[in-house]
Amino acid sequence: MSARLLLATRNPGKLAELRRLLDSAVPGVAVLGLRDVPGYPEAPETGATFAENALLKAREAVRHTRLAAVADDSGLTVDALNGMPGVLSARWSGRHGDDAANTALLLGQLADVPDGRRGAAFVCAAAVVTPGGAERVVERSWRGEVVREPRGANGFGYDPVFLPDGLERTAAELTAAEKDARSHRGQALAALVPLVAELLGRR
Incomplete structure (x- = not known):
């Protein structure tokens, strides 16, 4: 019988990415998303770190579904802003998930920062929790810099203003496969x- 694993997201892109990784490495695991299980109240992301939020989401998923669960939390940390917006990335402008407003506010805050000091990193923490109480969490980052104008139509969030180290295209100008291979979440x-x-x- 195949094992079932819940990825605590409604994002089809994240589901497809995890399914691709698991299919090649862990055969026989059926990956479900939140749309595939009965709805439950999702706890607010109150953690002070990406790892805390990822664990919080995975624990909630296990508690409500009794399935092993994976969850992630990610965001952009900007050197000139002392690591902000960080865990507040999705609601930096005050409205959760308003990508355009969040990006516009960030660019405004960095308007006077010279090109050599616009370093940043996307950070992702991913956690797995089982009904038996086992927990594991990993964190990876993707270094780059914040450009002055959005470029590209792929991706979401701050992708159009994030230029990864060693590349001449922003994260929003990469193909999905290119981004998967390099990104904080893919790693x-x-x-x-x-x-x-x-x-x-x-195993």
């Missing part, structure tokens, strides 16, 4: 896969 999920295999007894 974190890839690092989590062997831990998922261990916890589900699929």
Whole structure:
């Protein structure tokens, strides 16, 4: 019988990404999303770190569904802003998920910062929690800098203003496959896969 694993997201892109990684590394695991299970009240992300928020979301998913669960939390940390917006990335402008407003506020805050001091990193923490109480969390980052004008139509969030180190295209100008191979989330999920295999007894 195949094992079932819940990815605590409604984002089809994240589901597809985790399914791709698990299919090759951990055969026989059915990955479900929040749309595939009965709805439950999702706890607010009150953690002070990405890891705390990822664990909070995974624990809530296990508590309500009794399935092993994976959750992630991610955001942009900007050197000139002392690591902000960080865990507040999705609601930096005061409205959760308003990508345009968040990006406009960030660019305004960095308007006077010279090009050599616009370093930043996308950070992702990914956690897996089982009904038996086992927990694992990994964190990965993707370094780059914040450009002055949005470029590209792929991706979401701050992707159009994030220029990864060593590239001449923003994260929003990369293909999905290129981004998966380099991104903070791709790295974190890839690092989590062997831990998922261990916890589900699929090594």
